[in-house]
Amino acid sequence: MSHILLIVGGGIAAYKSCELIRLLRRNGHSVRCVLTEGGSHFVTPMTLAALSEKQVFTSLWDLKDEAEMGHIQLSREADLVVVAPGTADLMARMANGLADDLATTVLLATDTPVLVAPAMNVRMWQHPATRRNVARLRADGVTVMAPDDGAMACGEFGPGRLPEPGAILLAIEAALTPAGRPLAGRHVLVTAGPTHEPIDPVRFIANRSSGRQGFAIADALARLGARVTLVAGPVTLPTPPGVTRIDVESARQMADAVQGALPADAAVMVAAVADWRVEAARQKVKKDGGAAPALTLVENPDILATVATGPDRPALVVGFAAETEHVIDHAIAKRARKRADWIVANDVSSDVFGGKANSVHLVTADGVESWERMAKEDVARGLAQRIADALQARP
Known part of the structure; x- marks a missing residue:
């Protein structure tokens, strides 16, 4: 478990700190919060305490807090200090070594790494003074993330939005x-x-794939540091943090998107692509009381x-094989036919499509490994680590 000290600066983006705490704790991290005076106008100490399940610190002059914890100990016990949102004012005070409240005193006293997620108006982010402060912080070893582009609460548009909690x-x-x-x-x-x-403007040929396994693999690869491009068929899943997503509908669109995303160090083809299509009618095919229309x-x-x-x-190159019988035999043949390096085979005759668990067989040039049934997220983590090991072993 890692210990995170989260400093919540002032600004409307402070509400996202609540989601960040939830994500950190869900991923096994312990979180303790320092709430600035500006931040307290947007979120309350009680909210942060409830989410972190730890005392929230707000003042340098609280005798009880100083006696029990002390700002020096607070600054040293964390594995990482995170400032989110990092306002223009807070970063300016950090860059110039000010220590006039609890947050800046902790930041000046800490000997652990510091990461800042900026959030401010686009003009403030682009101002030469802010650019100088960011450059100075980075030169001092502080990690300053790039803000997101987009619409802001002030009505303007551009770089300055707090990065999303997942990022x-x-x-x-x-x-x-x-x-x-x-x-x-x-x-x-x-x-x-x-x-x-x-088939026509209102009907289509499809299959039962939910996309859950592929999205879990994209997420696991991103967590190992990869730049991931995810080409997704029509699903309703959220995009994993840090992943670039391209949405498509048909197999031909997916093929074009895949070619456009190359080159890549590895390709993991998890999608259940339809083997066939029909020449789609321009208008809805109507029943006329006669025989069903023939689909070519x-x-x-x-x-x-x-x-x-x-x-x-x-x-x-890693392919997937969704089979209903002779799973391993079909996967071995598919690997040779497709000239893939690996095939991940699974039996989809039961509840794999749309389900939360999977049991797979990894077919490589060295043979077949049969993995026990586990959550799709665990399958993804195992496969992502194998991919990392394979790429590290290659020049």
């Missing part, structure tokens, strides 16, 4: 465990979900084989 979580975990991010600097392409092949099927592009044999072939 801050990834930055925190990177700062805590740089050695635990073996995929840093690597680009991994992941496909997930089904494809929908239109046309084979879709073979995305896995194209990636595995193309000029931009990744160093590691």
Whole structure:
């Protein structure tokens, strides 16, 4: 367990600190909060205490707090100090070594790493004084994240929004465990979900894939430091933190998106791509009391084989095989036919599609490994680590 000291600065974005605490605790971190006077106008000490399940510190002049904890001990007990939101004023005081309240005193006294997630008006972020302060903080060893672009509470648009809590979580975990991010600097392409092949403007051919396994793999790879591009079929899952998502509908759209995302160090083709499509009617096909209309099927592009044999072939190509019988035999044949490095095979005849657990067989040139049934997130973590090990073993 890592110990995080979260300093909540003033600004409307302070409300996102509540979600950040929840994410940190869900991922096994302990959180203690320092709430600035400005921050207390947006969130309350009681809210932060309830979420962190720890006392919240607000004043340098509280005799009881100083006697029981003390700002020096508070500054030293954490593995990482996080400032979120980092306002222009708070960063200016940090850059100039001021210590006129509890937050800045803790920051000046700490000997642990500091990470700042900025949040301010776009003009304030772009002002030369702020740019100088950011440069000075970075030169002093402080990690200052880039703010997000977007609409702001003041009605303006541009860089200055607090990064989303999920992105801050990834930055925190990177700062805590740089050695635990073996995929840093690597680009991994992941496909997930089904494809929908239109029959007419209102009907389509599809399958039962939920995308849950592919999204979990994208998330696990990002947590190991990879730059992940996720090409997703039509699903309703949230985008994992730090992952670039491209939404598509049909197999041909997915094939184009995959080619556009290359080159990559690894490709993990999890999507359940429809093997066939039909020539879609321009208008809704109507029942006229006669025989059902004939659907002429046309084979879709073979995305896995194209990636595995193309000029931009990744160093590691991983395919998935969703089977209902002879699972391992079909997976071994598919690996050879598609020229993939690995095939991850699973039996989808029961509740795998749409379910929360999976039991897979990893087929490689060295043989077959059968994994016990586990949560899809655990399958994802295991596969992501194997991918990291394989890429590290290659030049």
